[in-house]
Amino acid sequence: MGKFEKEGKLSGWALGWLLGGLALAFLLSLRFGSVEIPTSQILTVLTGGEPEKAAWADVVLKFRLPKAITAMLVGAGLSAAGLMMQTLFRNPLADPFILGVSSGASLGVALVMMGSGAGAALGFSAATGFTAGLGALGDLSLAAAASAGAGAVLALVLSLSRRVNSTLTLLIVGLMFGYLANALVSLLVYFSQPERVQAFSLWSAGSFGGVTWSQMRVFVPVVLAGLGIALGMAKPLNALLLGDEYAASMGLNVKRARFAILAGASLLAGAATAFCGPIWFVGVAVPHISRSIFNTADHHVLMPASVLLGAAFALLADMIAQMPGSQTTLPLNVVMSLFGVPVIMWIILRQRQISGAFAR
């Protein structure tokens, strides 16, 4: 006995590497940015000292630190959410937004940004009245609008999940919600002035930089709650690897587990989208990277690994997007795909196991 002792948990070594890598990425992302600040000065600011230039304190504390924290939380959250969705739907292409959470958030933001203009152009008096009302809430932050949109879709999906028996049906209905929301967004875009459309597309490009310390008070607890659910669902997720029926035959209350998984994933996806825009790619890619590295399907390993890797991945992507030393920043989603795709293609093609990752 004892031969299989190591099964089912992240080894100390792996955990050390992941944490070390994450810490390094975190420090690097504080170190590099459009303004050059020496490492020693950054440490001075972080430990509460006075830097040589007063502006540096602001750059580090008001800009880089919240941005790094946001990136870590979003990367971790979306990776955990993606892993949960992939297992729940037994689909390697599933991502945190598969049930339309980000489409809902987009619709919320689109309504606020472009609603009044589009309503007028359409010439529907009722629609004009409705959207003008929303447009008038200009001071309402984008985050609130996105939260409302994401929350609405989330509530619909969760209430459905308690009624619908088949996970596949739920997936299809979720996809339909997504299409519907996207269609409405397209309609708004079609009838809006170019500058508003551009503002919307800027939001769609994603950014970790927009979260203020006061917004953190909402953002951090929500993401931590979602991560808590994700880590706590490792056992049911393992059972679900065999499909709903086997999971039920082993004593899992499938409906309840599904509800918890969807709630966790939607919280994470919703919070990320609300505060940072739709961040693609991390959620679908990082779980696959974890599977490849650790060569397991066990969520006791995959979940913590995805959380840590996702956080590091998002930090690195953001660092590249900032183009250290220059004043230009690239759209985050563009960077994720441009730099992330080759890495992931390499990892996955090397292993050739993506198709076999789930029960059919």
Next chain:
Amino acid sequence: MSAGRREGNRLEASGLGVGYQQPILKGLNLALRAGELVCLIGPNGAGKTTLMRTLAGMLKPLEGEVCLNGENMSRIKPLELARRLAVVLTERVEIGNLSAYGLAALGRYPYTGWHGKLTAKDRQVVERAMAQTGCLELAERSVRELSDGERQKVMIARALAQQPGVLLLDEPTAFLDLPRRVELMRLLRGLARETGSAILLTTHDLDLALRVADRLWLISSGGEFREGISEELALNGAIEEVFRSEGVRFDHERGAFQVNFPARGSVWLGGEDGIAVAWTWRALERMGFEVREYDPRAEVEVRVLAGRRWMARVGGEVGGRAAEFGSLGELLGWLGEG
């Protein structure tokens, strides 16, 4: 295995009606007892899987009730049920990146705590289950690399890791070749005997079921249910009745299916070499001849000669034609022409 529950492993149903909206089977009274291997057989679409699912508690009965050790199943909590009853389903499970051990260990689900951490005792149970099903040496292999037979063993080990008193398997032999099927059935019968669990399985393999099962449950396509000792059901014609259809017939004497071909006449077959005669018999039957051991009036006479040669004569001693052949193929070719 679950020695403590040895006596109480029984699954019973009374007045059971199963189906989805409309009942497929009605008024069933069944009992599956400890230490017993029962095969559920019947033609496709007769409701085997539906009955199995109902007995497993995965489908609600339309009428009547299913009892596990005397307790109404619908009142047993899912986790408790999973400790007493395990299933192996037909669907082929494809999971990459999971070791055979990891798959079998999932069977400990109803016993582990909220986090699913395996204790030393859990590991012991998993290893024993894998040893019992002969797949312990596969433990570190990835499920993806396993053959169908190996995978099925691991799935059964997973079910055994639940330490169930009752084990239900839906078509466990479906994807396996003949030697693997025999091996699996032997294994299951051994398990029933050794562990005192009650095992029910559906199969299309009537031949094997007849040899291995302690009892058979028969469902006809009309929804009629019969049960009994295999040999008895063969003897009283129940099996023949259930499987009767165009072109297929259950042979009482041999306990196997026979494919009926349009008759081409009768053959008198003789010879000393028993094995050669047996296979010649089959070949001739397949061609549509009615083969007899002694029949001087048969249209064709075939003899197996020494040294695996064959002689055939058509049309009697006088005026008929005869020939000798070095192989069965030549014989059949010649008979086919005539």
